[in-house]
Amino acid sequence: MAVGIDLVYIPRFVGKEKLAARILSPNELEIYNMRPNKEEFLAGRFAAKEAFLKAIKEGIGRIAFHKIDIVYKRDGRPEIHHDGKVYSVSISHDGDYAVAIVEIKE
Numbered sequence: 856m857a858v859g860i861d862l863v864y865i866p867r868f869v870g871k872e873k874l875a876a877r878i879l880s881p882n883e884l885e886i887y888n889m890r891p892n893k894e895e896f897l898a899g900r901f902a903a904k905e906a907f908l909k910a911i912k913e914g915i916g917r918i919a920f921h922k923i924d925i926v927y928k929r930d931g932r933p934e935i936h937h938d939g940k941v942y943s944v945s946i947s948h949d950g951d952y953a954v955a956i957v958e959i960k961e
């Protein structure tokens with residue numbers, strides 16, 4: 856088993872529409888555009904994708920962030936879909952910070 860974690864500063868993501876278009880999957884971009892607190896959502900997705908790269912031991916740049924799709928399950932829990940596989944992820948935000956952790960079963 857391996858885990859990855861990432862913590863990000865939410866104000867870095869205010870008004871980052873180009874970054875959103877580059878790192879979010881089409882499904883996530885649709886949700887982003889409907890969210891009142893866009894920066895919080897974007898920061899959480901960014902943290903989750905960085906945590907995923909840490910967990911699968913890939914360097915930044917090896918996997919396109921927009922190909923990592925984080926979808927909500929029926930009960931509201933997010934999960935990562937990438938390259939036909941599904942991974943557990945947990946995202947949280949409070950105040951200026953968002954954090955995400957990913958678990959990979961090897």
Ligand SMILES: CC(C)(COP(=O)(O)OP(=O)(O)OC[C@H]1O[C@@H](n2cnc3c(N)ncnc32)[C@H](O)[C@@H]1OP(=O)(O)O)[C@@H](O)C(=O)NCCC(=O)NCCS
Binds near residue numbers: 948
């Ligand atoms: C999940 C929950 C604990 C989030 O707690 P919170 O302290 O308000 O918010 P946090 O910032 O810590 O977490 C928010 C993130 O949790 C995730 N999340 C949402 N629902 C979730 C759930 N049911 N289980 C796990 N994670 C969940 C999301 O990724 C969300 O971030 P996002 O909106 O950027 O995607 C809270 O929303 C809750 O209790 N929801 C009720 C879930 C429920 O009862 N579902 C019933 C079935 S429909």
